Amino acid sequence: MATDTQLDLTTVLPEALDEQDACVQRLTAGLQARAGIMDAHVKQGDAAAQLCLHFEPDVISLQRIRELALSLGARVESDFGHLSLDVDGVSRPARAQLLEQRLRNAPGIAEAHVSPTGSVAVEYFADQTSEQAIVDLLERFGTPPRTARPRPVEGAKTDGPAAAVPEAEKHEKHDHKHEGHADHDHKHGGIFGERSELIFAVLCAVTLAAGFLLGLSEAVPDAVSTALYVAAYFFGGYYTTKEAIQTVMAKRFEIDFLMLVAAAGAAVLGDLAEGALLLALFSIGHALESYAMGRARHAIQALAELAPATAIVRRDGAEQEIPVEELRVGDTVIIKPNTRIPSDGFVIVGTSSVDQAAVTGESIPVDKVPLSGQSSPGAKDIPAESRIYAGTVNGPGALEIEVTKLSKDSTLARVVRMVSEAQAQTSPTQQFTDRFQRVFVPAVLMLVVILLFAGLVIDEPFSATLYRALSVLVAASPCALAISTPSAVLSGLARAARGGLLIKGGGPLENLGTLRAIAFDKTGTLTEGKPEMTDVAPANGVKEFELLSVALAVESQSDHPLAAAIVTAARARLDGKPPLKAGAVTSITGRGVSALIDGDEIHIGKQLLFSEIDGAPLPAEITGTTARLEAAGRTTMVVRRGTRYLGVLGLMDTPRSSAEPVVARLRQAGIRHMIMLSGDNQTVADAVAGKLGLDEARGDLLPEDKVKAVIDLRTREHKVAMVGDGVNDAPAMANATVGIAMGAAGSDVAMETADVALMGDDLERLPFAVNLSRKSSRIIRQNLWASLGIVAILIPATITGAVGIGLAVVIHEGSTLLVVANALRLLVYREPKNNP
Template identity: 60%
Template sequence: MTDKMKLDLSVILPGIPDAADACVSRLLERLRGRDGVDDAHILPAIDDQSPQLCIHYDPDRLSLARIRELATGAGAQIGARYGHAVLDLGGPVHQRRARTLGDRLLSIPGVLEADVSAGGLARIEYDREEADEAAIRAALDRKDARPNPPEADHAGHDHGPGEHGDHEEGHAHEHGGIFGANTEIIFALACGLFLAVGFAIDKLIADRPDWLPLALYVAAYGCGGYFTLREAIDNLRLKRFEIDTLMLVAAGGAAALGAWAEGALLLFLFSMGHSLEHYAMGRAKRAIEALAELAPQTALVRRDGQTVEIPVEQLAVGDVAIVKPNERLPADGFVLVGESSVNQAPVTGESIPVDKRPVDDPQAAASQPDKVAAAHRIYAGTINGAGAIEVQVTRLSKDTTLAKVVQMVGEAEAQKSPTQRFTDRFERIFVPAVLGLVVLLLFAWVVIDEPFRDSFYRAMAVLVAASPCALAIATPSAVLSGIARAARGGVLVKGGGPLENLGTLRAIAFDKTGTLTEGKPTISDIVPADGADEKELLRISVAVESMSDHPLATAIAAGGRERLADTAIPTATDLRSITGRGVQATVEGELVHIGSPKLFGEAEGEPMPQALRDDATRLEEAGRTTMVIRKGARYLGVIGVMDTPRPAASATLARLRNLGITRMVMISGDNQRVADAIAREVGLDEAWGDLMPEDKVTAIRKLKAEDKVAMVGDGVNDAPAMANATVGIAMGAAGSDVALETADVALMADDLAHLPFAVGLSRQTSRIIRQNLYMSLGVVAVLLPATIFGLGIGPAVLAHEGSTLVVVFNALRLLAFKDVVRGIG
């Protein structure tokens, strides 16, 4: 699909009366910066209707499923009118078959988007007012897509309004014919057997009936051409000529010339080549399916005073699961009892087990599970170490981080990359051009002195040589393998577009707090103003900052409480955030402002005393983030906070330079002096400080105007900037649903050192895609003139199918990609 699309989507705002809300503003910010979006705006609610999100976009570059994710990450929801289905076709399909099925689905009234991957998944967006899932399934053969049987274990689930849509993903059903998944290769082998026996009888046995070798050749045609004929008929119904059609015409032409053996050889090599291609693609598909098998099938839980073993699907939020040493964890949750080291590599890619201990306050952890620290948090599918632990379940099995990763990776398979979109367009021009050339060659006998038979044979050989089979599978095979390998290494890539873009960019922008630094600032300096003391300064600061969840506020609240010991803390009310500057609240009947020195140049009231301004400047020059506190008209002092760089930051940036990243910029809301100090420490050349959230978006747009740029952040506060980057990369996504939904690439572990692995794998994927394109186009470029000047059908199809297998197995090398520095394998 290449046409632009305009949709009016109902926006559901939980607990919000209208569209004039911050979450909708965030959604619009994230959408307007996206590649493929022309415009996004809100149409006001009319009568009983919800507000409408009107979006003009190119579905080839941004899917409706991705729009849903961005809406969820922004705190809004998309209404239920537009359905989202993911159907499992039962295993890998040929790329030509995938494209045919996608076009067939698009021809159904009400289907807005349809992508089918060579891995065997169909992703469909449809308008429920015009189509339903039953109609969509009916458009596919029973052999193409099957719903799960009632007892099957669903990897996905149906979502209600405002969630991801209807997601039904079955297991890999054996499909393809009477021999299940092996039908095509058995038919291909039977074709080869009939061909070999017929040829032997024809050439070696003189005293035999004339009809016998012909009958064997006809049988070879039947076995070798069955799947090709089925595909050709589907294409003709869609008024398209594809590779299968060309092969059938060439085989039919050979038969018309009496060259039955050559025609049967063509069909044998073609069907065998694609059977092997099917098998090879199955390896990449199995690498993805293996993710879904990481979680155990049963869990040991304590219920009603007894310990019972139940299926993981029956686990409820609040259950306490008992996990023995060396067992896989059955669900997401937090540790209640016991200590152990947990191997999180299956989910986060971390090579070293992570120590886990019980939470201090189980009730608080259960009420806010997303804020549980990493030292207490566990994920389904990870592996317990030597200690027995008890875990309180915080998510149902269908909602675990692992389940979401499996779902997102599956849907990423069907997202076309820029190169694949190009090759699809190229093929649709190239194939008719080849047919035109073949028609001209059919009349070569008119121009040159040769029999029609020779011209016809040459035309059929050109048909074979020019069929772009290798080109069709070159990119999808590499993308599927790259996404599978990334997922195994703890990196979630949302489709071929981000995978390719990450592999070709030269610039990366980093958020400072929590990305290049630990994100756990601590109080380093306390400087009371004249007439105030340290105790009063901390007492008022703790009262206000305890109400905020900003990292700097948390640091001041925690550090202040430690220093105050038994001192009573007053109650603050009416907290209000002053974006990018600080906060204000009421304490002991007076208005308190806490924020950067810039806040006090803008807020009403007394200006900062020069002595206090000098103290703040001195701290900033030392690399501190400063927070000035004013109560009423009286300044209490300034607190210096320091956030230390991550230990891996310097080494990671050096590795990125070795991978070809030539420009790395830190963007921060902190003052320029603090930004410069951190940049020097980690080895960055550029640091842009004093940036408000909207300034970060402007900074990314400026970088993007010069070249492709990735933005690395936490996926929550940095979402607008990430949306405007070529590729948005979120760190620590295993602990944040918002980060998972917002990012194009999610590093599941909160470990900056995984970034070079993601970039290196993407670089390798881009190289392999280029190699495959050169190979596939090069073979066509050599074979086309060679067949025009006399190369026969047999050698042409041998070279043709050989190149197809080469590009597929070249792509499968990505499954063995290793990060040699960290040893991620």
């Protein structure tokens, strides 16, 4: 069902709020390109612009829409708060759907998503309710939070009633291994703790078996067997009845209700043993489903528990051991050899190798050295060889690190939080099965009612008619269908997280597994992203010194990667000679830069720039030099001072050594069309693409051109992934079916804006992501066809009387366990070894 809502919006250019403005059009077009968003438009209100949305909350969440809007250049000031936490009492799809419905019907809640593992994500109106009110609501629903406190989410609004919760309470020890702890388990689930349902199922089976065996002896009164069967009904039907009452009160007819009707019907027919068998097998099956969902949940919790509980910190000249929650930004933490690292930061003393597999997926330990040159860098300025992540394992050397993030904001903590939230997002197949069940269950009830009148057509006693109808009721219950997709999706997300991949929900997981086309950004994705100036070609009559002096003066005031390469090389070649001074430096987007030196107008940029501006045209000498360098794969920059062309600079960004084999592995995985998008000229783009084995290269692209290229490819191939750094490529990634960001562990923006994040700056994780998603998609399809096929066979078999209640429930529960076991294979998935 679609939902309408609106967000307060201020674009990057506050004056550009008209619907026809290019910035606004990019925002709305980018949002409407996403699955689940039917319409997005901006309207100007009295105080601020409003982003009006019409979307499907089961497909995309408000939190994800907010992230996409930010990545597309909007600044969102919303009245929505966001709460993410894990709860007890939810371990199956039916319970998750029930809790989701009850939350969505609660006042003040705009949107709610609940996964079968108990992950809850709630969007609420901050002026109508609060985090604490939602926690109280969950307590009343019998699904209390598994964590001691709600997990605060970055960007969540806390004014209004939400502010009533003391800040210290919101943040107190919320990341310190609370989830799933044994000392918390006994509080929930029943008199036997969280295993109560399993114990009741076993007691049901034991009393059933005892009643049946004692009934074989003539020395034992029938009343004893009857009493044992009644006890089996109690143990087997207790949790089923409890859940069925809740679902019926919510105006839903779930599988539990169908099973209870069948068991009650067997009792009416006087066949207590068969009804008790049905409840025993059903309750055991449910308990095993809960166990399977627990496996997927614990795979995520295992990540959260990687970070140690305490840290050794140096304060006031003394070393002390403190809880990680008490670490402050700027603290110096001492890391002993062969121990886990408690926080994100950078190395200030010592050298060692660090196993980062838990966060980035890198299989080989990474050498770490102290950061030099600046004492308090920004997070994005820390080089990889000095950056440290919480939860990783130090090698043989002792280290001292400076803390850059609180424990709740560490890369590991955010990965765990995002994966937990991703579990609550439904996949396309799951949306289909949910819609199918909403139609199928009432249809089954109607069929059963019709079968009750079979005696009007055929000559048989009503007891036989009722027995057949109840058998159909059991056979048609879509237990396996309900569990087939979520079990596979959750297992796939958990396996991805362990492999250094952050996949934000079942939608991206399935889409990545079915797409056939990928678009790559060139710089920093297929190449190292560290260009070097390799060629200096002065024009006739121009000295190299003049060419480099002008280039250095202008480019030293630019933050473009190519400018940095020119500055580094020019300073080395000029060897400390006095630099010129440039003023009025202006960037020309996608083309180059202009400036003034001693009154002369300076232009440095691509060859195309000089055909678009006034002034002397390019001489043949310059165009010839440019063509020669570009044919060798160089990116060229032409330098003009006034009307004089000083020469050409050639730069080269080396392709990653892994890029060519990665392209080959992607082809082996089934990706049939791969293109490269680049701001470099077409000749350079073609040279790089040809070397790497790509199908197509598009050069001379501005950011908006990359968006058009992605849309064009998506139109031709139906689905397309865009791989970039998650910052400059955000608009293109937003318009792709799946946006994939590289190096997300070092970039907060990349982690939040992408659908799939490769945590390490390692292109080789991309084939793993595609292959895992392909495997997940295959298992989802296998489970779907298996569950539907068994129901399709069982229904006619029970109608004709070939299968009775006992055999129907055995096959029914067997199929459920079959699809769950098939899905759990994803938890131990390994990459194919035969890839080149």
